[in-house]
Amino acid sequence: MIKISHLTKEFSGQKVLDNLNLDIEKGQVVALVGASGAGKSTFLRSLNYLEQADSGIIDIDGFQVDFTKISQEDVLILRRKLAMVFQQFNLFERRTALDNVKEGLKIVKKLSDQEATQIAKEELAKVGLADRENHYPRHLSGGQKQRVALARALAMKPDVLLLDEPTSALDPELVGEVEKSIADAAKAGQTMVLVSHDMNFVYQVADKVLFLEKGKILEQGSPEEIFRHPKEARTKEFFASYNKQYL
Numbered sequence: 001m002i003k004i005s006h007l008t009k010e011f012s013g014q015k016v017l018d019n020l021n022l023d024i025e026k027g028q029v030v031a032l033v034g035a036s037g038a039g040k041s042t043f044l045r046s047l048n049y050l051e052q053a054d055s056g057i058i059d060i061d062g063f064q065v066d067f068t069k070i071s072q073e074d075v076l077i078l079r080r081k082l083a084m085v086f087q088q089f090n091l092f093e094r095r096t097a098l099d100n101v102k103e104g105l106k107i108v109k110k111l112s113d114q115e116a117t118q119i120a121k122e123e124l125a126k127v128g129l130a131d132r133e134n135h136y137p138r139h140l141s142g143g144q145k146q147r148v149a150l151a152r153a154l155a156m157k158p159d160v161l162l163l164d165e166p167t168s169a170l171d172p173e174l175v176g177e178v179e180k181s182i183a184d185a186a187k188a189g190q191t192m193v194l195v196s197h198d199m200n201f202v203y204q205v206a207d208k209v210l211f212l213e214k215g216k217i218l219e220q221g222s223p224e225e226i227f228r229h230p231k232e233a234r235t236k237e238f239f240a241s242y243n244k245q246y247l
Contacts, residue, residue, distance in 0.1 A: 003058070027190075044195060085164065098121065161193075219231060
């Protein structure tokens with residue numbers, strides 16, 4: 001379904017992404033783990049052109065983009081296919097939860113207000129916020145804001161949902177409600193690429209785990225293989241630093 005080939009990105013002469021290749025099947029949840037600075041967030045941001053990769057190709061069901069010669073039209077199509085949820089919510093503060101979810105449906109997908117409203121209500125209900133649709137972000141908790149951001153992304157029916165540390169800005173007691181909503185979307189068949197430091201959640205929700213080190217995919221496999229039976233010394237060292245009780 002999705003094929004990423006030879007993705008490379010340098011900052012100040014240093015390779016942050018070093019010739020990465022990845023195949024993602026429809027409905028699969030792929031998690032990227034590794035130390036800070038390994039290239040995980042840059043990988044996500046390069047896929048939907050928030051960062052400009054130096055080279056690489058992405059193919060989504062036959063729609064192919066070469067990042068060395070990407071057009072503005074390609075960028076727009078790519079971003080319709082790849083929805084992103086950020087660490088910091090990125091909601092419009094002066095719009096209600098409902099209007100935040102409707103925005104992309106009306107502007108990008110050109111849906112009528114009636115169509116957009118119906119979809120937005122459905123997606124907010126799925127993340128447990130049917131009773132908060134008329135609330136402004138300032139009246140929502142961090143977990144509720146992130147669930148609105150998730151509903152907004154899912155409303156666009158993306159081919160792939162990109163999640164960049166979606167719970168890292170939340171108080172610990174709010175993490176579970178967001179992770180439940182993500183897990184529910186995964187169970188419903190949403191294809192995802194997830195960056196997270198919550199190893200327990202990654203272990204539970206991911207189908208494939210990639211361990212990144214200095215911009216390279218050092219190792220990949222099922223959560224069971226990567227967490228319990230890593231082959232590379234660096235992967236073993238990384239997971240040894242975590243309390244394994246959650247596994």
